[in-house]
Amino acid sequence: QVQLVESGGGSVQAGGSLRLSCAASGYTYSTYCMGWFRQAPGKEREGVANIYASIGVTYTNYADSVKGRFTISQDKDKNTLYLQMNSLKPEDTAMYYCAAEKKRCYYSVLGEPGFFGYWGQGTQVTVSS
Numbered sequence: 001q002v003q004l005v006e007s008g009g010g011s012v013q014a015g016g017s018l019r020l021s022c023a024a025s026g027y028t029y030s031t032y033c034m035g036w037f038r039q040a041p042g043k044e045r046e047g048v049a050n051i052y053a054s055i056g057v058t059y060t061n062y063a064d065s066v067k068g069r070f071t072i073s074q075d076k077d078k079n080t081l082y083l084q085m086n087s088l089k090p091e092d093t094a095m096y097y098c099a100a101e102k103k104r105c106y107y108s109v110l111g112e113p114g115f116f117g118y119w120g121q122g123t124q125v126t127v128s129s
Helices: none
Strands: 003-007 010-013 018-025 033-039 046-054 057-062 070-075 080-085 094-101 123-128
Touching: 003 094, 018 033, 018 094, 018 123, 033 070, 033 080, 046 070, 046 080, 057 070
Parallel strands: 010 123
Antiparallel strands: 003 018, 018 080, 033 046, 033 094, 046 057, 070 080, 094 123
8 A cells, every 4th residue: 555654844934945755655666656746725735846757767847936946856765755945935835745646747747636646644844934
């Protein structure tokens, strides 16, 4: 059974950095599309980044709002997904969720939360001004 557990959230001042982690069990990252989504109170869930690795090539896609500030990566040996978040802004405040699905995602699937069948419980990120 696929399980995803996020960690690394917290409170930080604007301009600071955080690194989120998503530990997976029950499958291997190499065959799955992985993604990070976030949801702020009163708002819809928003795609942040997705990643897929195939035959030595890694495909990543980012929401425009985080391009140049966030980096998605994965460590296959540790079966762990990461989201490095730099230059954080108050508008980045949200619950962040890790998602996975056994499908290819060469292109952005950030507008399709239904693409993913497996979700973590979320980790809160709060950015103060």
